[in-house]
Amino acid sequence: MEHFAEREMDSETKTEPMRVLVTGGSGLVGKAIEHMVKQEGGCLEGEQWTFLCSKEANLVDLQQTRAVFEKYRPTHVIHLAAKVGGLYLHMKENLNFLRDNLRINDNVLQTSHEMGVTKVVSCLSSCIFPDKTTYPIDESMIHNGPPHDSNFGYSHAKRMIDIQNRGYFEQHKHRYTAVIPTNVYGPYDNFNFENGHVLSALMHKTYAAKKEGTPLQVWGSGTPRRQFIYSLDVARLFLWVLREYDEIDPIILSVGEEEELTIKDAVEMIADALDFKGQIVFDTSKSDGQIKKTASNAKLRRYLPDFTFTPLSEGIKKTCDWFVNNYDIART
Amino acid sequence: MDFQTRAEPMRVLVTGGSGLVGKAIEHVVKQEGGCLKGEQWTFLYSKEANLVDLQQTRAVFEKYRPTHVIHLAAKVGGLYLHMKDNLHFLRDNLRINDNVLQTSHEMGVTKVVSCLSSCIFPDKTTYPIDESMIHNGPPHDSNFGYSHAKRMIDIQNRGYFAQHGRHYTAVIPTNVYGPYDNFNFENGHVLSALMHKTYAAKKEGTPLQVWGSGTPRRQFIYSLDVARLFLWVLREYDEIDPIILSVGEEEELTIKDAVEMIADALDFKGQIVFDTSKSDGQMKKTASNAKLRRYLPDFTFTPLSEGIKKTCDWFVHNYDIART
DSSP: OHHHHHHHHOTTOOSSOOEEEEETTTSHHHHHHHHHHHHSSOSOTTOEEEEOOTTTOOTTSHHHHHHHHHHHOOSEEEEOOOOOOOHHHHHHOHHHHHHHHHHHHHHHHHHHHHTTOSEEEEEOOGGGSBSSOOSSBOGGGTTSSOBOGGGHHHHHHHHHHHHHHHHHHHHHOOEEEEEEEOEEEOTTOBOOTTTSOHHHHHHHHHHHHHHHTOOEEEESOSOOEEOEEEHHHHHHHHHHHHHHOOOSSOEEEOOOGGGOEEHHHHHHHHHHHTTOOSOEEEETTSOOOOSOOOBOOHHHHHHOTTOOOOOHHHHHHHHHHHHHHTTTTSBO | OOTTOOSSOOEEEEETTTSHHHHHHHHHHHHSSOSOTTOEEEEOOTTTOOTTSHHHHHHHHHHHOOSEEEEOOOOOOOHHHHHHOHHHHHHHHHHHHHHHHHHHHHTTOSEEEEEOOGGGSBSSOOSSBOGGGTTSSOBOGGGHHHHHHHHHHHHHHHHHHHHHOOOOEEEEEOEEEOTTOBOOTTTSOHHHHHHHHHHHHHHHTOOEEEESOSOOEEOEEEHHHHHHHHHHHHHHOOOSSOEEEOOOGGGOEEHHHHHHHHHHHTTOOSOEEEETTSOOOOSOOOBOOHHHHHHOTTOOOOOHHHHHHHHHHHHHHTTTTSBO
16 A cells, blocks of 8 residues: 555656666576566557667667667666676686676666656565675675676676666665565577576486486585576566665565575476486585575565465476477587 | 786776765875876776766766776765665665666676675664675665665675676775865764764854764774775775774773864864754664784774864865765
8 A cells, every 4th residue: 555655656666668778688687577568468558678688789889878868768677687697707806796796787877767767666586695704694694795706797787687676776766676586587588508597407417418428417415405496487586676676775575584495405306307317416516605695585476476376396397398409409 | 817807907996986985095095105107097086977877987987997896876874865766776876776787797797896884784674784794685675775776786796707707896994084074964874973063163263063862883994094095995905895994902992082072173162962852873883804903913903083183174275165
């Protein structure tokens, strides 16, 4: 009730239908939002949704950013675009990840402000939280210590979005906010063995091992614990945040702490989904990364006590089926 | 065997050359033998180049072709201005710092020493504060924009070292005071504002109104000491991690004690009133100078009463040009 009244009084509420610009529209989350909008009724009557790819505009460049905003004149922005990469690339190029992402984010947020965009929802990441921390991690802890060393450039640039959002609210009353997903997986991910996210890389490895009749080599001990969230669930929640979530402070998008499971458990689900019956070998000479990153979804649950997450085995099956059927276009 | 060591003498560019610290470095360089033979020192003012603009930054670097940079320039202001304008303080300072550091890198500058500030440390913290604690929690709310932009310099320095082997570093002074400060009642640093108020109260025969209770504790460092230490950092300090420039913890004293020193220096004999309806700011910000002392165990700081006397004398003689 309260935020409905607030919205009535918000001088920035436009009666015109939303024109939404999604930067980073071709990525894992962007494609999921596109699916929701175009195929699951996520788009309301009269709304225009534009999914931007990097080919159309390089957002590191201010002029190109302005040009694309002038072309589409969005009232709302979902800002997913970032310079991203696998672990090894980050470790070699922390400065580039810092500078390019600071530039992209300043271009998008400042251009949004100058063009009167009502709301921007940016995308942070659970990897930006402090490396040394207590658990579970929650939204209030983002700035409580340095992030993990390996990708400090990327992490600090992402953290800065939260500071920028506070600045735009304090100084200009803009309701620019952010979400913090934990480990996302789904169709259109990066399935590369080295650079991909953990589940997508494992799906590709399992598919290859089955095809070639070799054992499945999993990097690490399999004991680290993660909370995985299906990309279509992230997309559904993103739409709720865009339309209903009024805070400037960010919100974690994750399954509950009780859904945390080991990499080994996830590997077994992938093997089931792809009907892989070969040997599974854990290469403990490879790094495990962080042993746990347990995040609290209490804030999300206070807002949406009844939201149903796609069960992990079902999401894994759907993603594996997509990967097998779309192997030729998948990013491998 | 650092391949970046040049046989040529240093050409040093000091951004923010007209400010409190810039003027002190200029004094040490030109009048205390701080400049070595063959060196060129350029003190840049904002009139000459607006460092928020990349083209102007590049133009001034191409003009002076520095081998070393002391980067002091920043968008700064008093408490009330920060509270109203945090976004501008964030964006302008991020832009200035990226322009200066990236242009330095592109033009092969050997070393950049930037200037952080003890106000950027976490608001909720244990004491004493040391260099390892910069990123351990959010800064004070009132100037979060400025603080985050300054903290980012430390991240940039790590990035330039990790990716390009550059030895870009930073210093973190505690409360600096001295000639050429901003003596404005509202926007000035605490000691300079108090010196101006005391001067005015003496002239007008009114009581001296001090904002706050006088109980907060601070470590004050004289600008010429900061300048001498800056030159040591430029020439000798090799770490990428920043270094605090401060007197020791035992030199911490209350605002009330400092007010009494100012009254002595200006021979003010009137009444001193503490207006406790005004904010005190942070009660303490005690910083450790242990790292500095490991490097320079014998460095002698100017005693506070002497530094205050010199600054008050400067202020009285230069009232017409002082920033009031």
